[in-house]
Amino acid sequence: MNDGTDIEIAQGDDDFIRFQAVKKSYPGGVDVIANLDLSVRKGEFMTLLGPSGSGKSTLLMMLAGFEKPTAGTIVVGGRDFTHMPPNKRNIGVVFQDYALFPHMTVAENVGYALRARRVPRDQQVEKVNAALSLVRLEGYGHRRPSELSGGQRQRVALARALVFDPDLVLMDEPLSALDRQLRDHMQIELKRLHEKLGLTVLFVTHDQAEALTMSDRVVVLNDGAIEQVGKPEDVYHRSGSFFVATFIGETNVIEATLDEIAEGKGSVRLPNGVRLTCQVSGGMVPGQGVKLLVRPEHVCVEARQSSTETGHFDTLPGRVEERIFYGDHLRLTIATSGGGSLVAKIEQHATDQKYEIGADVGIRFLPDYVRAYPLEEGAT
Amino acid sequence: MSFLSPGRTVRPGDSGLQTLIAVGTVRMFAKNAHIALPLMPALLFVVFAFLLPILWFLSQATNGRPVVSVIPATAEAIAGWDGVGLPQDDVFEALVRDLTQAEPADVASLARELNFRQAGNRRLILQAARELEADLGGEARARLEAINGAWASPEIWRVIRQSARTFTTYNILESLDLEAGPDGGVSVKPVDDRLFLGVYARTLTISLTVTVICVLLGYPLAYAVANAPARTAAILMLLVLLPFWTSLLVRTLAWMVIFQRQGILNGVLIEAGLMSEGLQFLRTRFAVIVSMTHIMLPFVVLPLISVMKKIPPNYMNAAESLGAGRIRALVSVYLPLTLPGLSAGVVLVMTLSLGFYVTPMLLGGGGDQMISNLVATFVNRSLNWGLAAALGLWLIVFAMAFIAVVGGTLSSKKWAVS
Numbered sequence: 001m002n003d004g005t006d007i008e009i010a011q012g013d014d015d016f017i018r019f020q021a022v023k024k025s026y027p028g029g030v031d032v033i034a035n036l037d038l039s040v041r042k043g044e045f046m047t048l049l050g051p052s053g054s055g056k057s058t059l060l061m062m063l064a065g066f067e068k069p070t071a072g073t074i075v076v077g078g079r080d081f082t083h084m085p086p087n088k089r090n091i092g093v094v095f096q097d098y099a100l101f102p103h104m105t106v107a108e109n110v111g112y113a114l115r116a117r118r119v120p121r122d123q124q125v126e127k128v129n130a131a132l133s134l135v136r137l138e139g140y141g142h143r144r145p146s147e148l149s150g151g152q153r154q155r156v157a158l159a160r161a162l163v164f165d166p167d168l169v170l171m172d173e174p175l176s177a178l179d180r181q182l183r184d185h186m187q188i189e190l191k192r193l194h195e196k197l198g199l200t201v202l203f204v205t206h207d208q209a210e211a212l213t214m215s216d217r218v219v220v221l222n223d224g225a226i227e228q229v230g231k232p233e234d235v236y237h238r239s240g241s242f243f244v245a246t247f248i249g250e251t252n253v254i255e256a257t258l259d260e261i262a263e264g265k266g267s268v269r270l271p272n273g274v275r276l277t278c279q280v281s282g283g284m285v286p287g288q289g290v291k292l293l294v295r296p297e298h299v300c301v302e303a304r305q306s307s308t309e310t311g312h313f314d315t316l317p318g319r320v321e322e323r324i325f326y327g328d329h330l331r332l333t334i335a336t337s338g339g340g341s342l343v344a345k346i347e348q349h350a351t352d353q354k355y356e357i358g359a360d361v362g363i364r365f366l367p368d369y370v371r372a373y374p375l376e377e378g379a380t
Numbered sequence: 381m382s383f384l385s386p387g388r389t390v391r392p393g394d395s396g397l398q399t400l401i402a403v404g405t406v407r408m409f410a411k412n413a414h415i416a417l418p419l420m421p422a423l424l425f426v427v428f429a430f431l432l433p434i435l436w437f438l439s440q441a442t443n444g445r446p447v448v449s450v451i452p453a454t455a456e457a458i459a460g461w462d463g464v465g466l467p468q469d470d471v472f473e474a475l476v477r478d479l480t481q482a483e484p485a486d487v488a489s490l491a492r493e494l495n496f497r498q499a500g501n502r503r504l505i506l507q508a509a510r511e512l513e514a515d516l517g518g519e520a521r522a523r524l525e526a527i528n529g530a531w532a533s534p535e536i537w538r539v540i541r542q543s544a545r546t547f548t549t550y551n552i553l554e555s556l557d558l559e560a561g562p563d564g565g566v567s568v569k570p571v572d573d574r575l576f577l578g579v580y581a582r583t584l585t586i587s588l589t590v591t592v593i594c595v596l597l598g599y600p601l602a603y604a605v606a607n608a609p610a611r612t613a614a615i616l617m618l619l620v621l622l623p624f625w626t627s628l629l630v631r632t633l634a635w636m637v638i639f640q641r642q643g644i645l646n647g648v649l650i651e652a653g654l655m656s657e658g659l660q661f662l663r664t665r666f667a668v669i670v671s672m673t674h675i676m677l678p679f680v681v682l683p684l685i686s687v688m689k690k691i692p693p694n695y696m697n698a699a700e701s702l703g704a705g706r707i708r709a710l711v712s713v714y715l716p717l718t719l720p721g722l723s724a725g726v727v728l729v730m731t732l733s734l735g736f737y738v739t740p741m742l743l744g745g746g747g748d749q750m751i752s753n754l755v756a757t758f759v760n761r762s763l764n765w766g767l768a769a770a771l772g773l774w775l776i777v778f779a780m781a782f783i784a785v786v787g788g789t790l791s792s793k794k795w796a797v798s
Contacts, residue, residue: 066697086700087709093701099694103716112712113702164703 015039016200022072024058032058033224040202045194047203049211050221056204060170063202064093077167092161092169096176098153100145106156107141113164131163151182171203175210187214208248212236220244242373245293252299252342254292258284258372266372268292272338274316278370289375298369299344301332303353304360316363320355334361441769444548450490451478455544467537472520479509496764497539504530555770583750587733590672594680594729602684620681628675632739635671636662639743663745671739676732680725687721727786731779751775
């Protein structure tokens, strides 16, 4: 019934892939994906980011056809994919463990999709060689996967997924098995291929740094639902929820009470009486408890003469407890007078303050970078 | 010599080299004592309870001493005869001397051994020994020919020449229906005289049939067990293993009960209205193959399950995402990855089937007896250990050849699914 022809949806490049009210639940279990809507643009590098169990891999497996949604539809390029068998979808998949066929050579692995599509023999050879040179593995065709390094296997898996000019490439944590240096290298390599070939890529990862560096847009998933979809900058600087803010990057959390809201800015009071200005989201009312989130690089530290000196009303007094020197920056853990502690990341030059352990400091925040979230949301 | 090679030369056989090897062996043993010592009891048991008896038994195939020890002079003399016409006088004289000097019990054993080669030889030898004792003189050739005209024809002498060797190939050839001509050339016996080739062919046919059926039944079964949910897999596994916990004899007897003329199978067929009277299942090839397949099935299923369980589901997903249909993915990816397990199972079923004895004896007819049944007959009934050993030897050779071919082509693949 669902052979794609009866779906009449006007689709532009803006929703090349469309998940509509997709739901996935296993018998006797909870919902892995609950009523999810998502659109992916053509040529976009979209990352699905979330902790394990957030449903990001399930979403990918449903798109590849290895899992069937319990409800909802998946449309790609105007064709209904919901019940289409995986071999008809023309999607390249790179698996976490690469799933290279151990009994075939590299060339046979890469050419598998061409043989399945009955591409003429001479074209097969040509395309396999082109795919191998694309991932910089010319001359490795006769080797077996077992004779390759982790990074080389990764690239063979990539070549195998690209050789048949798929409409879409799915990658399920493809870099997680590589060591850090190789991972950084492959990230650049993947970006290069994405731009060169104009691929539409759906990339699954639990590594937030990877998501930020590689993606055009990031989808943050938690418990089978979308928390936020946006550019890496948006997700990082303007996190849509407490979960997103704490999951992506490092964040200081300070509890406070909202006093008043004026011109989109909130005024909050810390338990020790210090007042701060912050960004507030809609639906907040004066008097409610909030959590303030500040990234370590947005914490400003200034020297104080003694612990008794009172600074400005918006300055939080504290004392350096821990100090780690990273070369380009200094990382301080500062105990505040309120009893909590904050992490600050400050640029470091040879002539700058040293902030030795035990030094008394004052902490200030730039109002634009302090965001308030309702207290109960982060309670769990 | 020594001035040409001033250094110390070590040649094989040199006491120096031997000492070196001996010291090396002792050192190796000492170094690996924590492995070698615990191994000793099992090793000794295998050597004395298994290896040596089998080697001794197999050596009987070429052992001519039972003949040579009774007629040593004849054995020596007849070696010089070229097998054409009749032997020279000295051979006749030697035989007469040997027969008159031998103990009656030894003569009887000689008569039995030579009778294996050709029926009627027992009477010939016993008669000659008896009558030579009574009659005391004259020329040897004339005396023997007078006792029985058979001594004047070359057949009996050829048999003696062939048998009276410490190392005889007679049984080895005989067990393949081959015969050595007077000139020493080997040829296949005339069709009517062939005894064993047909039984070998039957043994191989039955074993191959059982192996093929086991694979056809076992492969999907193993696939189901390996991919079923844990609880279902455990139940299926129990059903697969159940035959292992019952003795082979009991299972074969159970099949007898099922296959009897008034047995369960016929009862069901008649009850279902498919037949009016029972069919003959017992003493048929069908019964032998069904029962052997039932016994052998776990041997192909178990190695397959262990291999299949190690194949990540991602391989099939990958193949399908690359555009292969379910069947193509199974044949081009799944099947090759299970070959090591399949070859292990095939080799097990085939080699074990080659040696089947109880099942064909109890469930099969005269035309379903396998090589092992013949070996048993020769050992138990006619006491022809030499021929029995030769038949066993060929069985071992067949099994080893099969292992070499199947194991060599299928299981030596370089990949391994980790």
